[in-house]
Amino acid sequence: xxxxxxxxxxxxxxxxxxxxxxQASGVKLLAVCDINQDRLSAIQKKxxxxxxYTDYHALLQDKDIEVVMINLPQHLHREIALKSAQAGKHVxxxxxxxxxxxxxxxxxxSCRENGVKLCVGHQRRFITTELKAKEMIEAGELGKxxxxxxxxxxxxxxxxxxxxxxxxxxxxxxxxLMRWGVHKTDTLHFLLGKKPLRVYAEMGQFVHQGGGVxxxxxxxxxxxxxxxxxGELEVSNSQxxxxxxxxxxxxxxxxxxxxxxxxxxxxxxxxPGNKDxxxxxxxxxxxxxxxxxxxxxxxSFVKSIEKNTSPPVTGEEGYVALEMALGAYYxxxxxxxxxxxxxxxxxx
Ligand SMILES: NC(=O)c1ccc[n+]([C@@H]2O[C@H](COP(=O)([O-])OP(=O)(O)OC[C@H]3O[C@@H](n4cnc5c(N)ncnc54)[C@H](O)[C@@H]3O)[C@@H](O)[C@H]2O)c1
Numbered sequence: 074x075x076x077x078x079x080x081x082x083x084x085x086x087x088x089x090x091x092x093x094x095x096q097a098s099g100v101k102l103l104a105v106c107d108i109n110q111d112r113l114s115a116i117q118k119k120x121x122x123x124x125x126y127t128d129y130h131a132l133l134q135d136k137d138i139e140v141v142m143i144n145l146p147q148h149l150h151r152e153i154a155l156k157s158a159q160a161g162k163h164v165x166x167x168x169x170x171x172x173x174x175x176x177x178x179x180x181x182x183s184c185r186e187n188g189v190k191l192c193v194g195h196q197r198r199f200i201t202t203e204l205k206a207k208e209m210i211e212a213g214e215l216g217k218x219x220x221x222x223x224x225x226x227x228x229x230x231x232x233x234x235x236x237x238x239x240x241x242x243x244x245x246x247x248x249x250l251m252r253w254g255v256h257k258t259d260t261l262h263f264l265l266g267k268k269p270l271r272v273y274a275e276m277g278q279f280v281h282q283g284g285g286v287x288x289x290x291x292x293x294x295x296x297x298x299x300x301x302x303x304g305e306l307e308v309s310n311s312q313x314x315x316x317x318x319x320x321x322x323x324x325x326x327x328x329x330x331x332x333x334x335x336x337x338x339x340x341x342x343x344x345p346g347n348k349d350x351x352x353x354x355x356x357x358x359x360x361x362x363x364x365x366x367x368x369x370x371x372x373s374f375v376k377s378i379e380k381n382t383s384p385p386v387t388g389e390e391g392y393v394a395l396e397m398a399l400g401a402y403y404x405x406x407x408x409x410x411x412x413x414x415x416x417x418x419x420x421x
Contacts (some may be wrong), residue, residue: 075375076103078124078132078162080153081144085167089196090144091120093367100140101377106132107335129153130307133160140165140378146239151176158191163373163378167194169255169398170391171247174421177395181388186283192374192384193391195259199366199373202335207264209331214344216328218302221265223257225249225310226291228318234281234310241286248288250398254304254308258397259390259421260322260335261306267298269393273410274401280311294401306401319365338362396421 077094079086094102101142104124107113117125126132133141133156139159142165150171157164164184170193171177184191197203210218226249239245240252262269276292290311296304303359312319324331329344338361373385396415403419404411415421 074099074101075139075163076101076137077140077142077165078104078106078126078135078138079142079144079370080106080132080157081167082109082112082310083144086116086144087172089367090117090142093365093371095120096365097368097371099376099379100371102345104132104135104138130156132201133157133162137237138162140374143167146237146250148172148239148244151179154180154191155183158187158189161189162186163190163192163374165192165374166193166391167248168259168391169193169251169395170388171395172244172251174399174415177388177392180218180390184388189389190353190374190378190384192370192377193386193388193394194370195256195263195386195391196366196370197256197260197335198263198386199369200335201360201362201366202333202338202340203260203263204331205340205360206322206331209342210264210324210326211369215324215326215331216343218265218300218324218326220303220305220323220325221261222305222323223260223309224319224321225253225257226307226312227314228312229281229310231281231284234286235284238285241281241284241288243287248290248292249308249310250289250292250401251282254292254306255394255398257306257308258401259394261296261298261304262390262397264322264324265298265300265302267300267302269304269397269400269413270297270299270395271410271412272400272404274405276402277406289405290408292401292405292406294397336362345358 105122106129107125118224141162240247244324274294281290291309294306321334331342333340340358342356399420400411
């Protein structure tokens with residue numbers, strides 16, 4: 074059983090994490106920290122967390138804390154991740170690992186130097202539909218994969234967008250690409266198990282303009298992966314969509330096609346053999362997501378600490394997801410295709 078101390082008790086903590094931490098075997102939520110005293114008191118009262126801190130330095134001095142979970146806006150990850158590692162705590166940092174590759178490298182390096190484990194919060198890898206897609210690819214059910222597409226597009230009301238400054242400011246890692254598209258860059262990398270080689274992207278502020286908004290509201294990126302695979306990523310926070318309609322994954326192999334709606338749980342597989350397309354060749358399976366992805370990632374992280382094995386999502390994997398996103402930004406800003414690894418000039 075490892076004692077967790079959580080720094081930052083905002084939306085992700087309440088919506089995704091607190092119940093998962095309570096259910097994950099091997100995890101004890103011992104302490105929470107937030108600079109917002111009212112929020113901290115409300116969380117403490119609602120979830121009966123034994124210890125509370127308004128200053129994260131005090132949480133880091135708590136000798137009973139073994140794992141620090143960093144749930145802060147992404148531009149604040151670096152400093153606290155480094156101090157957590159220096160205090161000898163294992164680090165679970167929310168996605169994206171950071172807002173710059175330099176910060177991400179510092180976090181990875183500091184955890185390595187201090188002999189602590191690092192896990193990046195790409196828990197979507199553990200959604201049942203994503204696990205099934207990965208299993209099908211690896212079993213060769215779709216044949217040789219040549220194209221993948223990840224789409225995460227919906228509408229964010231202006232009032233909601235402006236409710237948190239880090240959501241709409243570029244320097245804070247706001248924008249659909251950094252806020253949720255980075256889950257999809259991770260999904261593409263995870264599903265294919267291949268390195269991205271280059272990217273070309275287009276983006277713009279078509280709808281959410283003015284009022285201090287400095288982030289894209291739409292971005293389309295085209296990746297080339299090793300293994301002769303094309304990947305496409307599309308993100309938007311200004312596209313009107315029905316519930317779940319704007320989030321899906323498509324995987325094309327030389328034997329068949331898989332389309333799925335990861336959060337909804339519908340997976341359509343079309344494997345025609347040598348026949349022309351016929352009605353009825355398409356099989357639809359329903360895998361209702363069990364909502365336990367956050368539990369799985371923490372149970373796996375705790376095991377990796379206890380058994381001294383690789384964490385479920387390593388710092389290096391979080392780095393690739395971020396690098397794919399930053400490469401897309403650089404391409405869209407310069408109008409050029411950009412190669413990986415990114416050069417210094419491109420944010421590398
Ligand atoms: N894994 C996922 O699916 C997922 C989903 C949503 C958000 N996230 C990520 O989680 C992170 C947090 O997002 P959020 O939506 O919870 O943000 P939020 O703005 O709702 O909450 C951040 C909290 O941190 C607190 N805080 C700020 N500075 C602090 C400090 N120095 N010490 C202690 N507390 C401090 C704030 O008071 C606030 O309560 C981001 O990196 C975000 O991208 C991940």
